[in-house]
Amino acid sequence: MLPEPCSIPFFLRDLVREHGDRPCISLGDRCLTYREIETASRSWAKGLLARGVGKGTRVGLLMPNGPDWVTAWLAVTRIGALLVPLNTFYQARELGWVLRHADVDTLLCVERFLSHDYLERLQTFAPELDVCDGPPLRIPTLPFLRSVRVQGGAGRRWTTPLETLAADGEGISDALLAAVEQEVTPADPLIVIYSSGSTADPKGALHTHGSILRHAHRLNQFRDLRGDDRIYSPMPFFWVGGFVFTLVSALHLGAFVITEEVFEPGATLALIERERATVVAGWPHYSKAMAEHPSFPERDLSSVRTGNLYDLLPEEERPRDLELRSNSLGMTETAGPHSIDRMDRELPEKLRGAFGRSVPGLEHKIVDPETGGTLGPDAFGEICVRGPSLMQGLVKREREEVFDRDGFYHTGDGGSLSAEGYLFFKSRLGDLIKTAGANVTPREVEVVLQALPEVREAHVVGVSHPDRGENVAAAVVLREGATLGASALRAALRSELSAYKLPRHLWFVRSVPMTDSGKPDKKRLRADLEARIAAGDLGEGESA
Secondary structure (H helix, E strand, C coil): CCCCCCCHHHHHHHHHHHHCCCEEEEECCEEEEHHHHHHHHHHHHHHHHHCCCCCCCEEEEECCCCHHHHHHHHHHHCCCCEEEECCCCCCHHHHHHHHHHCCCCEEEEECEECCEEHHHHHHHHCHHHHHCCCCCCCECCECCCCEEEEECCCCCCCCEEHHHHHHHHHHCCHHHHHHHHHCCCCCCEEEEEEEECCCCCEEEEEEEHHHHHHHHHHHHCCCCCCCCCEEECCCCCCCHHHHHHHHHHHHHHCCEEEECCCCCHHHHHHHHHHHCCCEECCCHHHHHHHHCCCCHHHCCCCCCCEECCHHHCCHHHCCCCHHHECCCEEEHHHCEEEEECCCCCECCHHHCCCCCEECCCCEEEEECCCCCCECCCCCCEEEEEECCCCCCEECCCCHHHHECCCCCEEEEEEEEECCCCCEEEEEECCCCEEECCEEECHHHHHHHHHCCCCEEEEEEEEEEECCCEEEEEEEEEECCCCCCCHHHHHHHHHCCCCHHHCCCEEEECCCCCECCCCCECHHHHHHHHHHHHHCCCCCCCCCC
16 A cells, blocks of 8 residues: 555554554564554654654664664654664774764664674764763764663663653644644655765665655565565665565555564574464575574474575475576665566576566666766666666765766666666676675775784675675785784774674785786686685685
8 A cells, every 4th residue: 555645654544544453563572563563653753752853853773673673763754854774783983984974863772782782882983972961962973963862771871761752752742743744745855774885985875755665565566475474584674675675565565574683594493483474585595594404394384485585485486497587686775676577487588587677667777887878778788777766865975976967876787678678687897795685895894904004905805605695705915024813803803894794705815916007906806716715715714
């Protein structure tokens, strides 16, 4: 269903009317219905209004998947504030950089998640927090940050309990909240989703209420999803795949989303079995990890009927040849897939390797990467896209920097478009690494490596992997006479970078191949490293 107007307040109203008493989302033993989610988000929304949050206020959200993430998202956006979901893997530098770049005013977070202590990381990035006494915060390191609300922990002197939001909002009437919601329109910004860019810094893609809700609805037309489905996916909501392709898509149908704190093959299999999941979705390496777990043959997965974790599907639903099962191509900038086809059907041989056709409303062109000229059918070039699910822009970038004169976004992906409109993706034109669904900028890893006093040069590339797409690989040249072990190097990286950015292959080398102009030849380096891997040399301290 699509609400009119197409905005979160009206979307939420329709969800309660159509699906109020159906289960919406669970985490462990906790499960909330659609009505309970609306009630909880209403309470938090009033509390945010009472504390000065309103249309356009940028609110950071640092939580794992689950009912509280969904409650916070709806509370923030139903009053017109702009959500900035934060990666739960972020280390201190990464977390602080995004908070500052996004001009976050209010941060809603948990104190800890797994081994991550977020308050410690915040204070590491902004030491002056230690002398602050609660809101309003005013510190030069994070000049727009005014409040940090922490859930489920003692917090620090500069934090406020998230649980007090309900009490804060007791003076806000239903009439005032309704009046605020009435002014939230499809054109209003809904969310800024950060992903790695082509430089060392992430980039934030800005999407509106209308674009997100309509795009998820369009994608559902190509998927075998039903209102009575119980959907399991480990994809985090702070990335576009988990947010649009799992969460928002499920809500459109009134389906039930099953979440967990962390993916662990054995425990996840038990969860899918216990919750009688009907749809399983995620990146291919999740499927392989579960299929290889010792308990897999004993699990009753008879409830599973569809999804793209193919090893978990009924035998008759598994593709005979993955190249003859349509894929989709997507990115944060297009709110997920911009090309798609039915993924539960076999393709004819002539469409082997196809990535579907343009999502309705979107259009593609292929251009020559050098001249920018539009190319004809089947010619290889850069894939460009425009249309209603394309982001409004990148945070702190002028529109003219982001889109060409015709409104197309140049994706940096290389491929071709057939005369029948089928898209074929071949490779990244640049050096962005896509590993298990996450984007990694080589330069970001190189900067951290090159900051080590023992390192003279560091070069990072993606190397092919059958399940993860690519793995991060590094070739490191040490300074003359310097010694540095792989374990010490990895320890230094872990303190600065999220786990998915760490090199899974690492070699200490004397030199790397160079171009005629004296620059590192990363194409040859990648080929050399892949040849090493093929020969059985996985690198120093490899952690596959």
